Amino acid sequence: MKKDTIIRTVVLGIALFNQVLMANGKSIFPIDETQITEAIGIGFTVVSAIVAWWKNNSFTAPAIEADRYLTQLRGKEE
Numbered sequence: 056m057k058k059d060t061i062i063r064t065v066v067l068g069i070a071l072f073n074q075v076l077m078a079n080g081k082s083i084f085p086i087d088e089t090q091i092t093e094a095i096g097i098g099f100t101v102v103s104a105i106v107a108w109w110k111n112n113s114f115t116a117p118a119i120e121a122d123r124y125l126t127q128l129r130g131k132e133e
Contacts, residue, residue: 069083
């Protein structure tokens, strides 16, 4: 097995175990609803920032024209 597979499986196991504990009124992670809401907001911001940074976002007319030219070179007409 790959190391990534083991790590993902362990994290999933912890999450599922925590879910069962929470259903019974306990938690291995001492966090409240406010902290969960903040974490979700931060996660959304981080993911949005990474996607916006990773994608080619052409704003200027020359950049948009260059994108069109590249698309034509690759044989994908718009």
